[in-house]
Amino acid sequence: MEAILEKPKNKQLGDLSDSEMFRHNLSINAQDMNKLCSQLEKMIFIRAVEESIAELVRDGEIKCPCHLSVGQEAIAVGIAQHLNSSDRAFGNHRSHSHFLAMGGDMESLFAEVFGKETGCSKGRGGSMHIYAGEVGFHGSVPIVAGTIPVAVGAALSAKLSGSNAVGVAFFGDGACEEGIVHESLNFASIMKLPMLFVVENNLFSSHLDICLRQPSDSTARFAVAHEMESRVVDGNDVVAVDKAAAELIERARAGHGPGFLEAITYRWLGHVGGNSDIDVGVRRSQSELESWKKRDPISRLYKALEEKGGYTKSKFQDFEKATQNLIKIAIEKARNAPWPKAETLCEHTYDEKVI
Ligand SMILES: Cc1ncc(C[n+]2csc(CCOP(=O)(O)OP(=O)(O)O)c2C)c(N)n1
Numbered sequence: 001m002e003a004i005l006e007k008p009k010n011k012q013l014g015d016l017s018d019s020e021m022f023r024h025n026l027s028i029n030a031q032d033m034n035k036l037c038s039q040l041e042k043m044i045f046i047r048a049v050e051e052s053i054a055e056l057v058r059d060g061e062i063k064c065p066c067h068l069s070v071g072q073e074a075i076a077v078g079i080a081q082h083l084n085s086s087d088r089a090f091g092n093h094r095s096h097s098h099f100l101a102m103g104g105d106m107e108s109l110f111a112e113v114f115g116k117e118t119g120c121s122k123g124r125g126g127s128m129h130i131y132a133g134e135v136g137f138h139g140s141v142p143i144v145a146g147t148i149p150v151a152v153g154a155a156l157s158a159k160l161s162g163s164n165a166v167g168v169a170f171f172g173d174g175a176c177e178e179g180i181v182h183e184s185l186n187f188a189s190i191m192k193l194p195m196l197f198v199v200e201n202n203l204f205s206s207h208l209d210i211c212l213r214q215p216s217d218s219t220a221r222f223a224v225a226h227e228m229e230s231r232v233v234d235g236n237d238v239v240a241v242d243k244a245a246a247e248l249i250e251r252a253r254a255g256h257g258p259g260f261l262e263a264i265t266y267r268w269l270g271h272v273g274g275n276s277d278i279d280v281g282v283r284r285s286q287s288e289l290e291s292w293k294k295r296d297p298i299s300r301l302y303k304a305l306e307e308k309g310g311y312t313k314s315k316f317q318d319f320e321k322a323t324q325n326l327i328k329i330a331i332e333k334a335r336n337a338p339w340p341k342a343e344t345l346c347e348h349t350y351d352e353k354v355i
């Protein structure tokens with residue numbers, strides 16, 4: 001048992017997976033300042049929502065299992081920027097950030113995690129089954145890798161109908177250990193589908209380090225195996241994610257086939273729930289966590305913007321305050337919303353609409 005817990009050194013990501021590296025301010029020269037400010041505010045917003053959910057989970061008021069993306073916000077924000085409501089994006093068990101970055105309604109997310117009828121899945125889904133089809137987020141499912149072939153199907157449908165939409169699957173490094181991922185990559189590649197595979201490689205699948213599960217810590221090798229265009233980026237750098245997403249999505253829309261974006265990151269909270277020190281019953285390394293927090297996607301962008309005079313501390317505080325007010329209202333509305341009626345239990349099981 002001891003031998004298994006010793007971390008092997010199969011690190012191909014190099015500095016990208018080294019928590020001591022990439023703590024410098026982002027390089028934002030030649031970037032559109034308004035876009036960066038909007039990305040910063042989206043990340044602050046997502047983190048504030050998830051931190052509120054974490055608190056409500058710790059207090060026992062939210063009872064459904066919640067997998068939070070605190071620390072990983074730059075990935076959803078950098079990618080959602082390039083998507084629109086006719087695209088078909090799919091998430092996984094950790095998808096609040098995808099839902100919110102794509103423009104899903106925050107009040108309906110709170111109502112959903114409270115299990116209320118006004119929730120985005122009418123209170124039947126909870127945190128792991130969220131949906132905002134109106135903005136192009138076609139749902140999340142907790143079965144690891146379960147949505148990936150569905151996203152590929154959506155990309156096939158977009159191609160066959162001649163639309164300019166792309167399919168997007170957000171998934172984790174752990175999902176790459178499911179066979180369906182490789183079938184999906186192969187099919188998307190051979191059919192040249194307008195598809196983006198996004199691996200949020202946070203180096204863990206619940207409590208297990210990727211180095212204990214795979215012969216390499218980088219998943220982009222699977223894209224290479226399927227002759228697919230890929231990028232490996234610092235997932236805590238929204239500028240890098242944005243650039244890679246722009247390139248891969250543009251290629252896909254132009255009919256040049258699918259792309260694979262591996263974004264290296266780290267989650268600040270445990271696998272599930274609102275605590276930072278526990279990962280499915282196993283104690284996490286607090287020193288590693290503290291080290292990764294120094295690569296915070298929000299403070300890195302904020303500091304870079306502040307240095308260039310693009311954002312100020314008071315603007316940051318005002319935005320946080322306004323966000324907290326919106327969250328407070330959303331929580332109160334969720335608390336007061338009705339539960340789904342027992343007699344409607346079997347409703348909304350299937351959606352007759354074809355996406
Ligand atoms: C098919 C399947 N196997 C196992 C699980 C249990 N499970 C839930 S999340 C998870 C870890 C997934 O890790 P990763 O894909 O890296 O995503 P992360 O949690 O790191 O965001 C596991 C094993 C599951 N939900 N579905």
Ligand SMILES: [Mg+2]
Nearest residue numbers: 172173202204
């Ligand atoms: Mg993971």
